[in-house]
């Protein structure tokens with residue numbers, strides 16, 4: 001469904017290198033793109049794959065690659081290049097278990113921080129996290145819109161369970177929208193022209209009418225390498241400010257708040273499906289509990305979280321990793337509340353395990 | 363074989379599992395070449411009496427489980443980095459027999475630079491290169507070594523040179539490098555081929571004592587599952603289709 005979404009979004013270029021559990025996306029792109037005027041290339045490794053995609057995007061095409069943890073580790077230099085050069089790019093990161101080669105055929109939610117904090121300087125990279133096949137489709141389209149409109153790399157974060165499970169969907173319910181396009185540069189403007197730091201500079205394709213230079217080094221608004229001139233520092237601030245300033249626009253959550261509830265379950269990805277089941281069961285047993293499923297992990301949807309926290313004493317964050325990665329990000333928002341994790345690796349968290357945590361609070 | 367042959371039910375035992383190979387059923391698909399190459403390596407190690415002095419590096423790929431079968435010190439390595447890890451080991455333990463055991467994805471795709479630099483430095487190790495023209499472990503996608511016109515899961519219409527380039531002949535490439543001491547291409551699809559490969563492995567490990575550079579053995583191998591053929595068909599296909607491009611034989615032999 002990620003492939004369907006990407007193609008619907010207008011993706012015209014894909015490059016990949018096989019890795020379980022992301023190979024299906026590669027294969028799907030090879031099967032679908034050429035027939036739709038696109039190109040899907042096999043790269044000799046992930047470093048090349050992402051670089052091909054950057055090259056295609058520099059020309060103006062909507063471009064994508066897909067990988068899993070080991071490949072993502074190799075891609076991060078180019079992810080930073082895309083961020084620095086404001087090159088739109090979507091990277092589907094399908095998580096598998098553990099560090100290094102890990103467990104190829106086991107799911108996990110262990111790359112949450114690896115995805116977000118892969119840049120020197122900790123720039124905010126938008127991360128979308130679908131929980132169902134339908135969301136793989138719709139959030140893939142949204143990922144392209146964000147990448148294009150805000151000229152940034154965007155991570156579509158799934159895991160083995162989401163990417164490799166067959167699910168029945170109603171294809172009439174698939175929204176036939178396409179992704180928006182990147183803003184175009186005015187003739188004669190600087191490569192990274194902005195007056196206010198939050199502005200998105202217009203894009204100029206390589207091989208077009210005007211000369212284009214692109215550098216991953218610290219640069220001024222003209223895209224010329226500079227050491228630490230005031231303008232270069234402005235550009236570095238702008239890279240973060242363009243996301244931070246419109247944080248609200250990136251908020252995608254599903255909240256199901258119950259009046260009088262003192263417990264809130266916050267979850268994402270495949271685990272949020274188990275969490276929803278647990279919440280439904282708790283309510284059936286007469287326990288009031290609120291639920292928040294986060295689809296846009298980064299930038300953190302602060303407003304939605306703060307809203308969900310009203311009257312809450314205990315927050316439970318189930319996630320499939322050992323140390324509570326996303327919980328650690330959210331904890332500063334939860335001040336005053338008792339924050340608990342439900343954590344597990346090696347297999348999915350069950351609704352029963354989350355329900356138990358909910359009941360323990362009572 | 364060095365140890366005493368016994369008899370079973372009055373018949374003389376002429377061939378048996380080398381003691382350097384563990385008594386573990388292999389996970390390889392029926393007819394796959396990996397198992398035969400494992401066995402040959404371990405036969406040579408046993409015959410040379412170097413079990414305690416041999417270290418292997420097998421990275422990800424179908425042979426990631428080689429450590430279950432080869433009863434020597436075996437390391438895994440990140441994808442593409444086998445010869446680099448082997449370099450580190452050999453530099454610190456120069457008196458050991460060190461080999462890397464890599465698929466064509468590992469050696470000729472993600473590890474291409476590593477392979478070229480290892481041989482270019484003349485790293486005194488043996489590189490065993492299993493070329494099955496495909497990424498086996500991940501389900502049969504096109505590799506740089508895939509033949510033109512060959513159908514794989516990522517070349518559903520066959521590999522087209524205009525889009526995907528040409529099959530990469532790594533062995534010819536590394537044979538050009540001054541650091542290469544012995545470069546040969548073998549196979550395991552017939553009994554004769556198996557014997558020749560064993561000789562090549564023996565030569566390589568003997569040469570390692572001379573400290574003269576890298577020994578590099580390509581093994582043209584099959585992938586019945588990835589190629590979607592029976593083992594017999596895959597061996598016939600290999601001879602007919604792989605050999606014209608990857609002909610068996612020595613590419614570089616020691617002069618001294």
Ligand SMILES: Cc1ncc(C[n+]2csc(CCOP(=O)(O)OP(=O)(O)O)c2C)c(N)n1
Nearest residue numbers: 019070423424441465466467468497498499
């Ligand atoms: C960085 C990284 N990228 C991709 C993978 C997935 N992967 C595992 S094995 C493999 C290729 C195996 O093919 P090959 O080396 O030819 O060996 P074979 O399985 O055919 O024996 C790939 C792509 C990985 N483990 N790590």
